Amino acid sequence: MPHTDSIVFGAAGFIGRSLVAELLRNGNTVTAALRAGSQDRLRTWLAGQHVDIGGLTITTTDIGEPDLALGGPVDGVRDVYNAAALMKFGLDAQVARRVNLDGAVHVLEWAARQPDLRRIVHITGYRAADGGGEQDYGNGAYEASKVEADGLLRRIADAREIPLTIANPAGVLGPGQYFGLSDIIDNLWQGRLPALPGSADTFVPVVDLDYVARFIVALPTQPDTVGRSFPLLDAATPTLPDLIRLVADHLRVAAPRFTLPTALVRRLPRAVTHADPEALSFLSSDRYDTSHSDVIARRLGISHPPVDELLRTYADGIVAGRNGAVPPTPTAGFRDGTWLTGERTDPEYVLLHGIPLNGDSWAEVIRELNAPALAADLPGLGRSAVSARQFGDWMEELMAPVRTRPVIVGHSLGTWAAIQFALRHPDRVSRLVLIAPAFLQQPASRLTGSPIAAEVVKRMSAATIAARLGIPEGPALASALADLRRPGVAQRTWSALRAAGASRDELAAALTRVTVPVDIIVGSDDPLIESTDRPVTTITGTGHYPQLTHPDLVARFLRGDSVSAASHHHTTSSS
Structure with a gap:
C-alpha cells in the first residue's frame, strides 16, 4: 500500500467522506478505508466536490x-480517524456491538500498532461522552453501543498510553x-406533525458539517487534545420548539402549537406519531459544555455559521431530496416562499411549469440546454407557498434579482405568468416561448374528460396518471405526485x-399586445x-407535455436552432 499521512475508516460515510475531502484539500496523502462496494460512491462524491484525488x-x-x-x-500513517459506525435505529444488539463497539476497539488496537502513530481520533455521538459500562440495549442498540464504546476506548487508551482523542458531534447538518432531525422536518413539511414530542425546553443541538470536518481533521495538530473529548455543537441552537x-x-407551513411528553408519545401507535421510538431518547433538556471545544476552534480560526441560516439551508435540502428518497438538487431552495431551482441572478432561461407538474418537469430540458436556467414552482403549487399575489406581481418578485434578459418559457398555466411579465417589462425579456398554451387549446382536464375531485387525483397511481396525461413515468411525475399528496x-x-379556464379570452387578448418575439410549441x-x-x-407524436416526451426537441427550439420567427407554422417530427 502506498505511503500515506492519514487513514480514514468509514470513508464513504457522511462525516468520513468530508474528512477525506478536507485532508486532501490540506495537502495530505490519505487512505480511505471503507466497506467493499463503496468505492465508486466515494469517488463520485469527491468528484462532485471538485476534490483533487491525486x-x-x-x-x-x-x-x-x-x-x-x-x-x-499502512506505511507512514500518522493520524487515524475512525468515522465508521452503524448509524441506524432498530439495530440488532449483536450487529450494533460488532461495528460500534468491537469495531471501534479493533481500530484503536490497530492504530496502536502503527510505528509512526501521532493520533487516533474516534468520532461518536454527543450523548456518548463519559459513558461506559454495561448498557441497556433494550432501549436502543444504536446509542447503547456508542455509549459503551466511549467508556471502553477511554479505559484501553489510558491503560496503554494510546494517543486517543474523541470528537462528539451533535446533529451534523449538511447535504445528504x-x-x-431530518425526519422531524420532513413530517413538518408533509403535514404530519400536529404536535411536537418533548417539552418547551427540549434541546436537540446541531452543528455544521464543514465546521465538524475542519475541527476533527486539525485535532492531531494540537498536542493538548490527547486524552480529551470534544463536544461539537452550536450552543446557539434554539430549543426544539x-x-x-x-x-x-x-417552509411557509404551520408549526405545531403543542408539545407532548415523550413518555406519552412512546405509548402512541407509530402510525400516529410518525416517530421512531428510539429517536425519542434524544429529546431531552440536557445542555453540553463546549468551552474546551470553543478554545480549540478559536485557535484553529474556525467558527459556526449563523444557526438560522444553517437550519434554513438544511430544510431546503430535506425538501429537495424528499428526505433522502431522491438525489437533491444543490441549487434548489426557497426564497420568500417560492421554490426555485437553478441560476437565480444570471439565467439564460426562466422556466414556468403547468398543471399538475412542478419545476422539476424542466430537468431534462435544462440538461439538454446546458445553459444557466431558473425553474420556479408557481405560487401555491408544487412546493411553493400560497400567495395572495396575482401572477404579474409574483413574477415581479421572481425576476427582481435577475440581471440578464432571459428567454421566458411558460408551459400551459405557466404561460399566464410569462405573458404578464412580458407585457410589463418587454425590455427585460429577450423572447417568449409558450408551450401548449391552454388558453388557445381545447378546454378539458388533462387527467380525465370531466372535472376531477382533488382527492381522487391524490389516490391515483403514477401509471394511471402517466397514461392519462400521455407522459412517461419518471422523476418529473414522481416529484409532482409527491407534492400533490401534501395537504x-x-x-x-x-x-x-378552474380559474385558468375562466380567463381564456383575457389571455388571448393579452397575447396580442406582447411586443417581444413570441414562439409557440404544441404537440400534434x-x-x-x-x-x-x-x-x-x-x-x-405527443400531446400537452412535449417537454417531458421530447425534451431534446424542446431544448433545440428554446435555443432557436429550429424556430424561425419569420415563419408562421412549422411541423417537427419526433422521429
Missing part, C-alpha cells in the same frame, strides 16, 4: 475483524444527512385549473383551436 488511496476494510482485513500496517418554528416559517396542494391545483395530439399570428411549431 493523493488518495482507497482500500476495503472490515472493522469487525481484529486485523481490519487490511493485512498489515437524513437522520434524526423554536427551531421547528424557524423552519416552519421558512392542500391538490385542491389548489384543481382551483388553478393537442393542437391549437384558436387562431394566432404568432409562429407555431408542432411536434408530432
Whole structure:
C-alpha cells in the first residue's frame, strides 16, 4: 500500500467522506478505508466536490475483524480517524456491538500498532461522552453501543498510553444527512406533525458539517487534545420548539402549537406519531459544555455559521431530496416562499411549469440546454407557498434579482405568468416561448374528460396518471405526485385549473399586445383551436407535455436552432 499521512475508516460515510475531502484539500496523502462496494460512491462524491484525488488511496476494510482485513500496517500513517459506525435505529444488539463497539476497539488496537502513530481520533455521538459500562440495549442498540464504546476506548487508551482523542458531534447538518432531525422536518413539511414530542425546553443541538470536518481533521495538530473529548455543537441552537418554528416559517407551513411528553408519545401507535421510538431518547433538556471545544476552534480560526441560516439551508435540502428518497438538487431552495431551482441572478432561461407538474418537469430540458436556467414552482403549487399575489406581481418578485434578459418559457398555466411579465417589462425579456398554451387549446382536464375531485387525483397511481396525461413515468411525475399528496396542494391545483379556464379570452387578448418575439410549441395530439399570428411549431407524436416526451426537441427550439420567427407554422417530427 502506498505511503500515506492519514487513514480514514468509514470513508464513504457522511462525516468520513468530508474528512477525506478536507485532508486532501490540506495537502495530505490519505487512505480511505471503507466497506467493499463503496468505492465508486466515494469517488463520485469527491468528484462532485471538485476534490483533487491525486493523493488518495482507497482500500476495503472490515472493522469487525481484529486485523481490519487490511493485512498489515499502512506505511507512514500518522493520524487515524475512525468515522465508521452503524448509524441506524432498530439495530440488532449483536450487529450494533460488532461495528460500534468491537469495531471501534479493533481500530484503536490497530492504530496502536502503527510505528509512526501521532493520533487516533474516534468520532461518536454527543450523548456518548463519559459513558461506559454495561448498557441497556433494550432501549436502543444504536446509542447503547456508542455509549459503551466511549467508556471502553477511554479505559484501553489510558491503560496503554494510546494517543486517543474523541470528537462528539451533535446533529451534523449538511447535504445528504437524513437522520434524526431530518425526519422531524420532513413530517413538518408533509403535514404530519400536529404536535411536537418533548417539552418547551427540549434541546436537540446541531452543528455544521464543514465546521465538524475542519475541527476533527486539525485535532492531531494540537498536542493538548490527547486524552480529551470534544463536544461539537452550536450552543446557539434554539430549543426544539423554536427551531421547528424557524423552519416552519421558512417552509411557509404551520408549526405545531403543542408539545407532548415523550413518555406519552412512546405509548402512541407509530402510525400516529410518525416517530421512531428510539429517536425519542434524544429529546431531552440536557445542555453540553463546549468551552474546551470553543478554545480549540478559536485557535484553529474556525467558527459556526449563523444557526438560522444553517437550519434554513438544511430544510431546503430535506425538501429537495424528499428526505433522502431522491438525489437533491444543490441549487434548489426557497426564497420568500417560492421554490426555485437553478441560476437565480444570471439565467439564460426562466422556466414556468403547468398543471399538475412542478419545476422539476424542466430537468431534462435544462440538461439538454446546458445553459444557466431558473425553474420556479408557481405560487401555491408544487412546493411553493400560497400567495395572495396575482401572477404579474409574483413574477415581479421572481425576476427582481435577475440581471440578464432571459428567454421566458411558460408551459400551459405557466404561460399566464410569462405573458404578464412580458407585457410589463418587454425590455427585460429577450423572447417568449409558450408551450401548449391552454388558453388557445381545447378546454378539458388533462387527467380525465370531466372535472376531477382533488382527492381522487391524490389516490391515483403514477401509471394511471402517466397514461392519462400521455407522459412517461419518471422523476418529473414522481416529484409532482409527491407534492400533490401534501395537504392542500391538490385542491389548489384543481382551483388553478378552474380559474385558468375562466380567463381564456383575457389571455388571448393579452397575447396580442406582447411586443417581444413570441414562439409557440404544441404537440400534434393537442393542437391549437384558436387562431394566432404568432409562429407555431408542432411536434408530432405527443400531446400537452412535449417537454417531458421530447425534451431534446424542446431544448433545440428554446435555443432557436429550429424556430424561425419569420415563419408562421412549422411541423417537427419526433422521429
